[in-house]
Amino acid sequence: MHQKQDTPTVIFCDNKSTIALCKNPVFHGRSKHTDIRFHKIRELVVEKEVAIEYCPTEEQVADIFTKPLKVELFYKLKRMLGMIQA
Known part of the structure; x- marks a missing residue:
């Protein structure tokens, strides 16, 4: 670049x-x-x-793409990515 x-x-x-x-x-x-x-x-x-x-694991946004997650953590990371409204 x-x-x-x-x-x-x-x-x-x-x-x-x-x-x-x-x-x-x-x-x-x-x-x-x-x-x-x-x-x-x-x-x-x-x-x-x-x-x-x-x-911390709970803040590791990349985990949403690489690991099976509990529903609560999945939605938290999804919000952190800006995919759903907070």
Whole structure:
């Protein structure tokens, strides 16, 4: 898109262990089986291209597309997407 990016792209994650692994390479010895994609994300975090932030499961809007949800949570996320009126 040929646009300069001044701030890191924020990725919201509801898994605290994943966030810790991205931010702290000390865990590397216990995560040798981790996929190459994960190491690329860690590299992007170090280079400040990407920022990983915690987002509680109840606020993780992407879950509506990837998981079966309870009816209440489904409608809450649907409202958050602006698909129904609040």
